[in-house]
């Protein structure tokens with residue numbers, strides 16, 4: 001994966017803006033930002049971010065590749081869409097945030113253990129395997145992502161809710177063994193592989 | 208002239224009859240006003256009422272009428288009797304609408320109405336019917352100084368409207384600044400690409416227009432005269448030609464701020480730091496191909512530094528924004544991107560200002576990949592083969608730097624406005640006092656003049672701010688203080704080409720208005736159409752020169768005997784000269800020291816023990832008097848102890864009115880004029896400022912008379928101040944009641 005990063009660096013030398021335009025979802029919009037700061041002021045989580053969307057866009061233009069891609073800022077986006085609604089330049093900001101996060105993830109530059117990143121990874125892995133999200137396994141994986149001890153503590157804390165869910169037939173304990181799946185997971189895997197191949201081609205990933 | 212025959216008409220419509228004792232007012236008009244005819248009417252402004260007046264004028268040979276009804280600002284069309292002198296007693300807005308209702312106020316209300324009738328009668332008897340400036344002239348040709356975009360547009364617009372035009376251009380060809388451009392900022396849909404300047408076509412139309420004649424490589428050696436009869440000496444290669452014109456448009460444009468004054472930005476230090484004009488030259492040389500620097504190297508990276516030497520708060524450079532430069536840099540960045548999209552183009556700005564449809568243009572540049580960085584440049588210095596631009600990134604909040612092959616500084620517009628009269632006048636005074644040095648300075652200064660006016664007040668138009676030619680920014684942006692001469696384009700204020708062409712059209716229309724008015728012997732704006740004009744009784748003149756100096760419009764010259772010489776067509780009828788004259792020899796037929804003075808003296812002055820003070824209000828007719836009318840209309844109730852007289856401009860207030868009023872027993876005098884100073888709103892630009900100065904001296908007079916200084920008070924009043932005027936009046940009446948009645952009552 002770091003390999004992918006080295007390739008990208010070699011390919012775009014120091015033109016980070018072009019890299020973003022070509023390889024990040026909706027990245028071609030970054031140049032259109034007029035730095036009004038409306039997104040930064042609109043984001044309900046704005047003050048929790050190290051760099052607001054406005055700043056991220058400026059950093060991209062200023063070629064601050066390392067700082068942008070290793071930042072956890074874009075991982076903070078909750079997809080509330082406030083910014084998209086308000087941006088006078090109609091930038092799909094939310095999608096760009098996700099695009100940047102995804103790109104940083106693919107290059108393996110995204111911060112390790114970043115909670116959003118971990119949730120997303122577990123969710124995707126569960127989904128991509130069977131075509132269905134296995135809620136029980138997903139929840140357990142979440143509980144235990146920070147180790148056995150923490151996992152047991154988490155499970156204990158959620159015990160009563162878990163039991164209530166079982167009682168009301170919202171949670172099937174049998175899901176722990178295999179679990180339900182879509183009709184043909186094999187074809188789903190092929191589709192996903194194909195989609196990734198197309199994306200890689202479009203975005204110029206060689207691996 | 209026919210014998211004076213007076214008549215008063217008292218209206219009882221609009222509730223006047225219910226709130227006032229009209230019969231008593233008629234008696235006042237008859238007995239005290241000495242009106243030969245007095246008539247009442249229940250609805251004076253209707254057809255029948257108007258016909259009654261008309262019949263009296265025709266059959267009874269009435270020459271002077273006083274209409275006691277609504278404000279002089281109302282029903283002007285109904286009460287339009289151009290063959291007689293008219294005064295208006297304001298009983299509606301000024302009395303029944305503004306004064307408290309109810310029986311307990313009947314007495315003071317009636318007294319107020321009675322005084323307004325007395326005043327109207329007193330005024331009209333001192334008036335004569337204005338007959339129009341006898342020295343008017345009919346030349347309607349226009350001179351356009353400057354053959355650039357603004358000048359050519361002005362010329363063409365006026366020519367198309369049927370006027371003959373002379374253009375004088377100092378360069379050997381038409382085009383001015385626009386001729387130096389590769390392309391212009393777009394002014395048509397979709398506002399996305401730089402556009403052809405269209406100059407060749409415009410110049411072609413101008414050169415071939417049957418109504419336009421053009422002098423190239425020529426300047427103006429002298430301008431004399433007045434609207435309708437300017438005489439202009441055009442100096443060209445072939446010598447001097449005299450052109451007679453009626454009006455002038457000055458469209459002399461601008462030069463760029465000298466880049467050498469910006470060494471910290473590399474100006475004059477590095478060949479790779481140029482201004483926007485230099486950039487246009489490079490683009491013209493490239494002619495659409497890759498742009499090269501002066502040394503022949505193809506430019507691969509360029510930084511545009513906005514606001515270079517502009518919006519400067521330190522007092523070193525231009526304090527203002529030139530308005531066009533952001534769009535110009537956007538356009539120039541596109542020159543690079545259009546020739547080669549690989550060129551790195553950065554526009555470095557603190558605020559990007561793209562008025563009009565500039566937003567679309569900005570977006571288009573972003574689409575093309577121009578990078579916009581919000582940053583404040585500290586230095587530009589030669590580095591390697593190019594330049595290093597050091598700046599503070601205002602978004603990322605850090606000091607950083609960029610390297611570029613070429614740096615373009617967006618310097619501003621410096622107007623070509625001619626001599627600064629504020630610097631000129633002291634030099635002239637010194638030169639006339641015999642100083643050899645000042646004489647030399649005067650000669651040097653005169654060389655920079657554009658118009659070379661032979662006016663007593665100096666050779667060019669006054670400058671308003673930062674060296675730009677005149678403009679009444681707030682109310683009448685095209686107006687200048689030299690009647691019949693209009694500034695158009697960037698000589699008036701910083702602007703882009705599109706604004707300049709609109710401006711030029713406006714100025715052409717203004718010039719047309721003046722020549723038309725002048726040819727009829729009427730005033731130009733803002734008393735457009737006024738037939739009165741200043742008349743001076745030279746026998747009494749002491750040659751103090753106050754009128755010559757104070758006339759805001761430079762209308763007064765000096766004759767060989769050093770007497771003031773009025774150029775009526777240049778006069779705007781503000782009356783400032785009348786207010787200035789210490790011996791009171793200047794007057795208008797329908798507005799004079801006497802028409803106002805007589806009103807002041809005509810009122811029925813209660814005695815000292817009546818507890819009914821009388822306060823005179825001198826209110827500017829442009830703003831304060833309408834505000835008073837509005838106060839009435841909106842029922843902002845004010846004291847019935849005031850008596851308001853409209854004046855043409857505060858500048859026309861002669862201090863004799865104030866001292867006369869106080870001498871005859873008024874307890875206080877309020878003046879209400881327009882705002883003066885930097886953001887002045889005075890319709891006559893300097894009138895209220897001069898009045899303010901004169902009034903600042905009134906305290907001495909008060910002291911001599913043994914009166915408190917609070918007996919005279921001045922306020923700046925805007926037309927929107929209707930509620931405020933009522934408050935001002937009521938506060939002042941309370942104040943006067945506190946000080947006590949004037950001790951001067953009963954001495955006359």
Ligand code: SF4
Pocket residue numbers: 032033034035036037038039040053054057086087088089090091093
């Ligand atoms: S709201 Fe849009 S234009 Fe404004 S700073 Fe954010 S992304 Fe840029």
Ligand code: SF4
Pocket residue numbers: 039042043044045046053076077078079080081082083084093094097
């Ligand atoms: S969509 Fe994301 S970036 Fe936009 S305002 Fe919401 S949380 Fe902030």
Ligand code: SF4
Pocket residue numbers: 741757758759760761762763773777778779780781782783784785
């Ligand atoms: S001061 Fe006013 S009224 Fe007098 S000459 Fe000048 S413009 Fe005319």
